[in-house]
Amino acid sequence: MKEHLKLGLEELKDIIKQSASGDVRAQEKLYRMFAPKMFGVCMRYAKDRTEAEDNLQDGFVNVFTNLKKFRHEGSFEGWVRRIMVNVSLSKYRKQHILYPVEDVGKYETQSFTGNILEKISADELINLIQELPPRYRMVFNLFVMEGLSHQEIGEAMKITEGTSKSNLARARDILKRKVEKLYGKRKTNANYTA
């Protein structure tokens, strides 16, 4: 279960307030509570572990400097996560300013059944996502993991809705092929060992 829930909401509120006023120990507590989960988020958006580490660091610096603005209304985890996504997005924007090609092609989708994924670990999946071309990775994450609409993604990434849709389809297609390849490999491996 979520670790911070064990603490109780009031306790978390206190730690946040102490952190906001510059208490380093409280800040460390808060960091230990959320860092692993947020590192997971950053890993999905980054091309590799190093970039994820950078984004996590920048994200937490943002969290601590803006902590006074947190109003204790919505979920704190959601707020932190939004900061991480925003940091990842702005890093992407800085690195990939030029992406003029409008990609609205249709891609034939392969058949896919959810249970294939059961055989693959989350780590492996993260690797697959990291291997996606940067924009496909962003669109896939924002749509599937963050639940943003294509319109919202278009605005966030300065692309058209159509491009967003097309990129998502392409991302799905690539992921499917790769999953199947992995799955297939595992099958043959299994045959050998059996």
Place this chain on the structure above:
Amino acid sequence: MKEDKNMDNAFRDKLEGFKAEPPAYLWDGIQGQLAAQRRKKRIALYSWVSVAALLVLAFLAGWYFNESAEKQVPQMAETEKVSPEEKSNIGEQGGIVPEKDNQQMDLEPVASEQFLAEAGKRNPETQQSEEVTSGSEVDEGNRMLAAADLEFIQPIEISEIKILEGEQPTGLSVKSELVSANQIFTWDQPVMNRNEQQFSAAPKNKTGWKFGLNVSPGYSSYSAKHGSAYSSNMTREADNGNTNLSGGVSVQYKTGKRVSIESGVYYAQNGQQTGSSPQLFGNRAQMDYASAPVNKNYFNTAVTLADNRMAMNSTAGVIDFEGVPKGAEIAANLESFGSYSNSLLTSGELSQVFDFVEIPLYLRYLLFESKMDVELVGGVNAGLVVGNNAYIDNEYGVQNIGKTRDISTVNVSGTVGVGLNYAVGKNLSLAVEPRFSYYLNSINRNPEVDFRPYRVGVYTGLYYEF
């Protein structure tokens, strides 16, 4: 479509709870970055405080020099005495001088008498009642002292005392009607509060402050015009300027993307140098060319000797000598025929140096924005003369010989320049800025002298933006 959704859900389920332990050094990195941010905030705060202090200082300096400039005005009567026109009539001066001295004598005792009379008035004995007799003993003593200087002033002084004493009670009765300071404060409080709110709610645009520190090697010269009577007695008009160092601090406020306003405090030096020449230039000077050694350059000029003072016309104005410089010879013609009876001869160079504190108001316009920004600068300076010295540089070294007369304390100059700004960091930039400043008014008040210094400098400095 449904298949897509299945896939999305499968991915989400698998990845939603995904956690990974970040490396331990990351926490140190975060703390380091936060500490750096705090430092930056502190620096920004210090910069604000120093900017505020600087503006206050600039304001005070402007106010102070303005005040002292006004105080100097009464002295003009005295300085007129040696104005060039009179100098050309040295023969008549003998008659004029004592007359003026008499006038001064007239004025001075009156002033001291009044002072003494007032001192007597403030004596507690006289304040008690209108009985002049009770205080008269003390007054008498004061009057006696005054009378020792000038007797005929006495009657005037007595009538003055009576009038002043008669006025005293009315002065006191007015006092009781004064409104207490607290009341004024309470009336103004709502207005003050409203003002405070308005000021704090000022909109924050894409504006910013820039703080700069720069120095400039420069060359200063001048344009000058002189009245004909003045110039006929003047040292050879110099063609030399001064090389010197100037510098200061500046504050810029960015009002928009391209335009910013700058102020600050700069120190600059302006002046002129008059070199020696092998010929005798002041051709009416009494010093004979023959007396000058052959292989040496000599500085030779006419001087006036009057009232135990020696004065000399030079490019930036009349120099009042504070003493006779070493290595200088003065030829005085006791029979004083013609106008140019006296002259000074020395080898070496004469220089007149003025130190300015300049408070600029510049407008900057950003022409090109890139890694190397190009800006146009233009504006005006309030140039406050804080130093005024004349030097002779001869075989005895550089000697301060005195001051230039009639120099205005507050002057106005115009400046134009082109700035090249190179960003070396996020907030820090290096700037090289050639500037040309020219005084719009003659810094000498004497109508015979029009002396306008100008200065070309390459300002090099560091700017910090916050």
